[in-house]
Amino acid sequence: MMYKVVEHFISINGEGKRAGELALFIRFKGCNLTCSYCDTMWANREHTKFTFMNKEEIHNLIKESKVKNVTLTGGEPLLQDNMYELLEFISQDKSVNIEIETNGSVDIGTFSKLDNPPSFTLDYKLPSSNMEDLMYTNNYNYLKNSDVVKFVAGTKSDLDRAKEIIKKYDLTNKCHVYLSPSFEEITPAQIVEYMKENRLNDVKLQLQMHKFIWDPEERGV
Ligand SMILES: C[S@@+](CC[C@H](N)C(=O)[O-])C[C@H]1O[C@@H](n2cnc3c(N)ncnc32)[C@H](O)[C@@H]1O
Ligand SMILES: Nc1nc2[nH]cc(C(=O)O)c2c(=O)[nH]1
Ligand code: SF4
Ligand SMILES: [Mg+2]
Numbered sequence: 602m603m604y605k606v607v608e609h610f611i612s613i614n615g616e617g618k619r620a621g622e623l624a625l626f627i628r629f630k631g632c633n634l635t636c637s638y639c640d641t642m643w644a645n646r647e648h649t650k651f652t653f654m655n656k657e658e659i660h661n662l663i664k665e666s667k668v669k670n671v672t673l674t675g676g677e678p679l680l681q682d683n684m685y686e687l688l689e690f691i692s693q694d695k696s697v698n699i700e701i702e703t704n705g706s707v708d709i710g711t712f713s714k715l716d717n718p719p720s721f722t723l724d725y726k727l728p729s730s731n732m733e734d735l736m737y738t739n740n741y742n743y744l745k746n747s748d749v750v751k752f753v754a755g756t757k758s759d760l761d762r763a764k765e766i767i768k769k770y771d772l773t774n775k776c777h778v779y780l781s782p783s784f785e786e787i788t789p790a791q792i793v794e795y796m797k798e799n800r801l802n803d804v805k806l807q808l809q810m811h812k813f814i815w816d817p818e819e820r821g822v
Contacts (some may be wrong), residue, residue: 602683603653605630607644607676610821611668615811617700617722618749618777624670624700625663632677634704636730638755638783640817644676656690663697673719674702685711692717706735713743722749722779725766727759729783741770748776751807755783760795773803781807784817 607630614624632645643649654662663671671691678684678701692699692715699719703709709721723740726732730753744750750772752763763780772778780792780801792806815822 602686603655604659604681604684604687605651606654606659607649607651608821609662611666612811612822613814614670614672614700615809615814616751616781616807617672617702617779618720618747619670619698619700620807620810622670623668624672625666625668626672626674627659627662627678629673629675629678629681631680632675632704633680634677634706634726634730634732634735636704636726636732636753638730638753638786640784641674641676643820656687659687660691660694663691663694669696670698670700672700672702677704677707679703679707679709679712685715688712688715688719692719704732705740706732706737708737709740710743713745718745720745720747720749722751724751724753725763727752727754727762729755729759729786733762738770741772741775744772744776746776749779750776751779751781753781753783754792755786757787757791757795759783759787760792764799764801767801767804778804779807780804781809784809784812 607628609627630651701719702722705724754760
């Protein structure tokens with residue numbers, strides 16, 4: 602099976618549990634959502650060029666990189682045909698930590714049953730994304746304590762909704778919970794204020810570190 606890869610690069614992970622650590626990023630083409638704030642819409646467009654890679658080539662890329670942390674992102678990585686087969690293959694290599702950035706609309710149930718399952722960073726798309734209706738909340742039954750549920754907020758009402766969802770599904774007792782500003786739509790300080798006012802314990806503010814280090818529009822960093 603072949604997978605559509607639009608870019609791969611080594612950087613520090615700007616997001617997630619391993620933020621600040623080196624990671625190899627593999628970005629897959631295409632997405633089923635159109636979030637209002639998406640910073641990688643280019644990867645989702647029909648005309649965007651890609652390279653077909655098979656599972657052995659992807660595993661070789663990982664081995665040759667000599668980087669332990671691998672982030673599969675996109676686009677929506679879990680929508681590639683036969684993603685299960687790729688994950689089954691690369692997860693046999695216990696020397697790598699696989700993280701998957703996924704949008705919260707795709708069922709992660711089958712992937713979480715792998716022998717050595719990857720860590721998921723599962724978004725819950727808030728109202729200002731315009732994608733909330735497509736969230737598949739049954740996924741919260743499959744969360745492991747190494748996973749993350751992430752809320753990208755652009756408004757105060759987004760934060761209210763995130764608070765409700767965290768409570769409704771008891772997320773802080775199931776996994777890590779991150780709140781992240783939709784870049785330049787709300788300030789990190791406003792999120793911290795909200796966390797203080799609402800005593801949001803066990804929730805972490807997360808900033809996209811790479812957008813502070815490099816030009817926020819730059820690709821491949
Ligand atoms: C580009 S997405 C790719 C993976 C998957 N489609 C998803 O949405 O999780 C990777 C992460 O970047 C976040 N993101 C995209 N645009 C952003 C923005 N403008 N500000 C903050 N985070 C953003 C997404 O919410 C997601 O957590
Ligand atoms: N440095 C860096 N860290 C990231 N963490 C998640 C990313 C993504 O686009 O999914 C990303 C990215 O594009 N760059
Ligand atoms: S789900 Fe992810 S890749 Fe798709 S539009 Fe939203 S942020 Fe962009
Ligand atoms: Mg995600």
